[in-house]
Amino acid sequence: MSLMAQDTTPLVLNVTRGEPELVCPAKDTPREQKVLSDIDDQEGLRFQMPAIMFYRADPSMQGKDPVKVVKDALAKALVFYYPYAGRLVEGNKRKLIVDCTAEGVPFIEADADATLDDFGGEIHPPFPLDELLCEIPGTHSMIGTPLLIVQVTRLRCGGFIVALRCNHAISDGTGVMQLMNLVGEMGRDFTTPSILPVWDRERLTARENPKVSFPHPEYDQHEDSHHDSNGEVVDLVQKSFLFGPTEFAALRRHVPSHIKQFSTFDILSASLWRCRTIALGLDPDQEVRLLFAVNARNKFNPPLEKGYYGNGCAFPAVCAKAGDICNNDVGYILELIRKVKNEVNEEYMRSIMDLMVTKDRPHFTVQQTYVVSDLRHLGFADVDFGWGKPVFGGPASNGSVPDASFFISFKNIKGDTMVMVPVSLSPPKMDVFMKELRGMIEAQF
Structure with missing residues (x-):
């Protein structure tokens, strides 16, 4: 495989x-x-x-x-x-x-x-x-x-x-x-x-009387994490991984039977984050974050109009100790993801807007943060200038954000539709990541 x-x-x-x-x-x-x-x-x-x-x-x-x-x-x-x-x-x-x-x-x-x-x-x-x-x-x-x-x-x-x-x-x-x-x-x-x-x-737009009503750990400010303990910049290697029906079926076998509802995005994000956290070899008490995009256009009442072309996403963060991510199954992580996703509503978005104007428009946190974004349904593959749809349409670079993975719709040489996920890690940590991911895919039950 x-x-x-x-x-x-x-x-x-x-x-x-x-x-x-x-x-x-x-x-x-x-x-x-x-x-x-x-x-x-x-x-x-x-x-x-x-x-x-x-x-x-x-x-x-x-x-x-x-x-x-x-x-x-x-x-x-x-x-x-x-x-x-x-x-x-x-x-x-x-x-x-x-x-x-x-x-x-x-x-x-x-x-x-x-x-x-x-x-x-x-x-x-x-x-x-x-x-x-x-x-x-x-x-x-x-x-x-x-x-x-x-x-x-x-x-x-x-x-x-x-x-x-x-x-x-x-x-x-x-x-x-x-x-x-x-x-x-x-x-x-x-x-x-x-x-x-x-x-x-x-x-x-932020409220006249701003009220930050959620914690928003996605905007906590820490020092840059792309350095080793000596302060030297870490070189990263990039590899792209493919997931089709066989791989997703294998990942789903790791989910406890009491968890009934979860998306392809959820199970893939949970599995990648767990394998990546194991590969990083962090202190078990180190806090780690999974930050992901949630389209909030339909979270408003009334929803944003279909033609709205501004930024309409929240980027909530799942926070946990590294040891809890490494030592629990993906079902534990799925529950964390679901809880955070369900928090994103209109008030959550208002809270972000109010945070921006009261905290000088902060950057997302980068300390031990893994960012995932699902780009499969944005319309890259539908742009037709008269020559038909593209044979590939998507992000032009998989390395512009080192700690981010984009989920990209991809057709392999057989014509099968797959999900391609670029991952960036240092070479020794990439080896561990690949071993853990392959272990999940090939596990016997």
Whole structure:
């Protein structure tokens, strides 16, 4: 039984790129300033998130240039999502505001001396992102820089790659994929969006009299944990693990019979956290955390509208002693996860907003924290510019957050849908992690 994704030698690409060109909305848009929500502008979301989509050639699109199609479609989509064409400014008390200047989105045209098959039978991270997404100097800061960057790279086979980088403060994964799905629709000659964009950030604003009503250990502040006891930075190795029906059935056999309801996300998160905590070899009394994203759009009354494209997630933390995680079965961890997930309601979200304005918008805790985020249902795999759905769509990098694992929908070489999970650990700890995980999968009952 193979848990590992197919190892591939990093592809060396010969890419010819044009100069970045600003794509502006195709029509005039409002010149205004729009305030981000108190969920949007927290410190932990002030970074750029890369995504990538690979497309095969389609004979029915013969004669059409994917660069021109995507570029023109982006301009049309920005009429509806015009804040993306603006720039961030910072107001009083670090409040982030979008200055809707219509300056545009940097767009890069490129050609690669490669075919889709050169990326291997199974396309998955990591990718040669330095070639597939232009590094424009000065664009990684939050203030006064583009909120979105797009590069379209043609391949020799007629396929192409769309890579992008989006400022997380303006949208979460759901939001940016909503925009990219509209770009796809415009590329297929839609005239109006199938889902109309909704700003409505005012609904996620702190109360006039802030009241932090939950503990929020996810925002406890500690020193950086990516150092050993001597203060030296620890080198990490990244490996991707695949889980299909066979692996999930094996993991479920470890769950006590009295626990009836749990999701694929729950059992995978619990199993990975347990194996990872064992691999770290911590003091049994050391506190460890599992931090995970919970989509809170439907936790409000009324729920946030379908077209809402701001950040709509909470990141609650499960806290426990390392010894309790290592010495109990996954059923114990499942109960902890379920308890914390059930706490996320509208009041929980209000409490986060109030915490942000009273505690200077703190970062997520990183001390002995493992972050998991389920990206399988965000819509990466649905973006269709006219060439059909991508053969791979998902995060472009699995190593941007060292202590994080993304759950990615993935098709193996047989066409089976799997869940791919990148994990980062130091080499000796990775060996222990793999041994523990394989032991869970292959255990006899």
